[in-house]
Amino acid sequence: MTNAPLTAFGPDFPFSYEDWITHPAGTGTIPKDALGEPVAIIGAGAAGVIAGFELMKMGLRPVFYESARFGGRLRSKPFEGTNGVIAELGGMRFPVSSKGFYHYLDLTGCETRPFPNPLTPASGSTVIDLEGETHFARTLQDLPPLYRDIAAAYDEALANQAAFPELQAAIKAKDIAAIKSIWDPLVADWDERTFYDFVAHSDAFQKLDFQHREVFGQVGFGTGGWDSDFPNSMLEILRVNLLGLDDEQRYVVGGVEQMLHKLWHTAPDCAHWPQGTTLAQLNGGATRSRATALSRAGDMIRVSDQWGNEDSYAAVLATCQTHLLTTAIDVEEALFAQKIWMALDRTRYMQSAKTFVMVDRPFWNDIDPATGRPLMSMTLTDRHTRGTYFFDNGPDQPSVICLSYSWMTDALKVLPLSDEKRVDLALKALAKIYPGVDIARHIRGAPICVSWEADENFLGAFKGALPGHYRYNRRIYGHFMQDALPDQEKGLFLAGDGVSWTPAWVEGAVQTGLNAVWGIMTHFGGQTSAQNPGPGDLYPERAPVRLPD
Incomplete structure (x- = not known):
């Protein structure tokens, strides 16, 4: 089993998103009286467009609000006067372990090459x-022996301090019990310790001098230097290593942004909607303008845009950077619990x-x-x-x-x-x-x-969790599980790589977008097939470990 390909399966919440979205039973159904109901999606990036695509397949009507540019941080800017010569300003290298993301790349026929x-x-x-x-x-x-010594020392540090070979083997095998038994104690051990602490105080690097740590920071492993991540929680780095996010990466020929444009115009088989329906058609060919305010309106959530237009929705998905919910968008305070507000505000983004x-x-x-x-x-x-x-x-x-x-x-x-x-x-x-x-x-x-x-x-650019941020991340990641929330907090969902456990990687945006799909489906009274349970069905038994407050 350990010869199975490495995928982004956990480790915090081990769930196979690629299996859920490709299962013949589909991702779920909603009641007949909910078919055609509008759902507001704030942000036309990867999380928003992919979630909207899946919600459309269920028979809901995604209504998109976009503040500036379609694509979010999948931004491919062409050089003037050229055809397909682009600068990838956001995501540009995509590890093959990101199986959920590659499902949509393949669906839209995008070509990739080694980065x-x-x-x-x-x-x-x-x-x-x-x-x-x-x-x-x-x-x-x-390279000189110093570089090989650094690579060997880091491998040794991972093995000795994080049971890395055993944990990665469990992830490959999708052995949930083994993953949880190794990973959950690591969360408690390393949440409040930095990447630099992990390196500098490992037995492997203690045998080496400061120059080795310095060169490790400048050059690093995989894709380059990691000294800018030295202050981050070691858990953030462990996930990157464990899931192969820094290995075997590819780029999208002609720019990754095209995937979202193609998905916008792709007509899948849908419940309720006639054959040939696309997100573009359901949105009149264009997104709405910037969302500027969210407020409660009875059982609905009112969304206001920059031109003063207001519409109410039973469900709203916010995929924007979390800080915009505390700055650019006037969000009624009662829509989130105070502990969620704390987590949103404490999210730390890297330049x-x-x-x-x-x-x-x-x-x-x-x-x-x-x-x-x-x-x-x-x-x-x-x-x-x-x-x-x-x-x-x-x-x-x-x-x-x-x-x-x-x-x-x-x-x-x-x-x-x-x-x-x-x-x-x-x-x-x-x-x-x-x-x-x-x-x-x-x-x-x-x-x-x-x-x-x-x-x-x-x-x-992307979240970079500091020591002590695990609890914040757990709160916003699990917010899609809304059964226990008071009524005034239900119906507003969160997604995006900054909500995920793997910031800076588009797979995190995909996975949290799909979590929100399950949450919105459930909010409308829908359910998954017994043959294909969704993330929320398995969340109670596989949820990320809870640390004491």
Whole structure:
């Protein structure tokens, strides 16, 4: 069984979402008198569109409110004058263990290819530049022993402090009892301890000097440096490792945002709705405007938009960043319990910045006659660019360089700068690593940049739970279970990767969106098939462990 593929099965709530949404019995049914009833969905990102798609299949009528751009943080921005040459400003690499997400990718016919991460065949080669010293490598074995010592030490720390091999084997086997027996005690042990604590005080790293920890933070494992996550709860990092979220990643050819646009126009078999019905048709071809207020109206919830339009719904799904529920949207306080308000407000988002340029061709593949190596390689560095990635669209075709992908303090350094200044700084940093390469000569068009913390609709890129945040996460994750709530708190549901246990990964948005589907179905008096129980049916017996308050 342990040879089974790794999927995002738990560990907090071990439930197979991919099996639920693909089962022949379907995800559930609602009573006849509820067919055609409208449900408001705030946010047309992954969680909202996927939840709306599944609710439409049940016979409900999703009504979308979107504050700015369709797609949320699955944002693929094309370079002007091109066809399919894009900058992935949000999610750009998708681990194959995200089976729920890949179900919708496959459903919409999107093509994926291996992401050019460091030391992978997809990148071809990697350059690591730290403290002015540069190393060229194609595999880990090409790097100095220090790097292999770091990789071995981290594996040892995971095995000794988190029973990692046994726990990952249980996840692969979908052995719920084994997962809970190992994971639940880890929650109590590591909720209030940081990632850095896990590394620095492990026996494995205690045998090594500070430089090893420093290089581990700068270069990390899998996709790059992890020092920006050092203050985070170790539970957040363990989930990434356990579920293979940092391994075997792929990107979507032509941009991941297209998946949501295709799903918007996909006509599945639906209860109640005639053949050929799509989310686009049910919404008149476009979403409504920004939701500005939520309030109770008897048994209904009233949604107001920015133009003063008001409509009432039996159920509302909010998929926006949680901070918007305490800032941009005027939410009646009685709609959530105070402990939920505390959890929403304490959610901590991390900063992230990207700088992209389009170039005339993939010139980095040219061979330097002096070294016999490519002119440039996927680059990890302690300079402010941090990570540089190359996207090859074919010989002599316009291609893309992500000059810089950075987080937290490194992202804040460029926050006030113009796009042109960001490119200039990145080129100067890369010139010190590749002194003979004139990158600017190949740049075409205008750069494309993003700082997610500067976007009023996001206020940050993704959640990064701090020590002590597990209880907050459990409250908002389990909010879709509403039977025990007082009537004034029922009907408003939450979803999105920030509500999930796996922030920054779209699978978390998918899973919480599907939790909300079950909750909304139940709110309308619906139920699942006995042959295909949903997440709420199994939640009481598999729920995330509760820590004492």
